[in-house]
Each structure stands twice: as structure tokens, then as C-alpha cells.
Amino acid sequence: MLENLPYSLKANLAILCKDKASRHAAETVQTFLDVEMPRFIQNANIPPSSLDLNPFDHCVWSLLKERVNKYGLIPSFNRLAKILKDEGEVISQQVIHDNINSWMSRVRKVERSRGFHTE
Known part of the structure; x- marks a missing residue:
């Protein structure tokens, strides 16, 4: 999956903002984002x-x-x-x-x- 991301995402230049859908708050999703998208906005801050x-x-x-x-x-x-x-x-x-x-x-x-x- 990561190999399909644009360069800006790979370089951690992008900020990921998602909604508060329960599937986005799943532990597996949060762990993935912590590792792969360090600039994502955590649920507590949405x-x-x-x-x-x-x-x-x-x-x-x-x-x-x-x-x-x-x-x-x-x-x-x-x-x-x-x-x-x-x-x-x-x-x-x-x-x-x-x-x-x-x-x-x-x-x-x-x-x-x-x-x-x-x-």
C-alpha cells in the first residue's frame, strides 16, 4: 500500500486529517498512522x-x-x-x-x- 502513496506522503510532508468515524479510531488504524503518517491528526484533536x-x-x-x-x-x-x-x-x-x-x-x-x- 505505501508504495502507491505520492512522494509528498512518503516524505512526511502531508498532514492527514480524517473524520471521527469509528473505523478510523480502531487501534490497528491508529498504530499504522503512528508509524507511517507521523503528521496525522489524532482523534482527540479532531x-x-x-x-x-x-x-x-x-x-x-x-x-x-x-x-x-x-x-x-x-x-x-x-x-x-x-x-x-x-x-x-x-x-x-x-x-x-x-x-x-x-x-x-x-x-x-x-x-x-x-x-x-x-x-
């Missing part, structure tokens, strides 16, 4: 409403939701998977990079809101 801090939750999911909603009721899982794949490919890398680059400003907003949703 605010109660952390959607603003996760670039995927903050940006990509909302864009995908907007794009997928135009299809109306989707009749099957396979069709949904294809639509998500196709629409995900339409979202530009620049939009994703811009969202990631705005992370520190969102951290400051979350600090000012004492950990609660900011938008």
Missing part, C-alpha cells in the same frame, strides 16, 4: 464537526452530489457506480488542489468556531 477540514467532504462530495442529482432516481448500484466514476473524472484536479490549498484557512475558521461547522 473537532466535533470536522467536515470543513476534510477536502473530500468539504469539496468533492458536494460537487459529486450536485452532479449525480441531475440523473434523478438511479435504478441500480452498478449504474450509480458508473455515474460516480464518470462524474468524478469531470472534476478537475485544479479544483481539488485549490481546496486542499485552502485547508489552513479552514483550520483557522474551525478554531474560531470552537470546532463547529463554519459554513
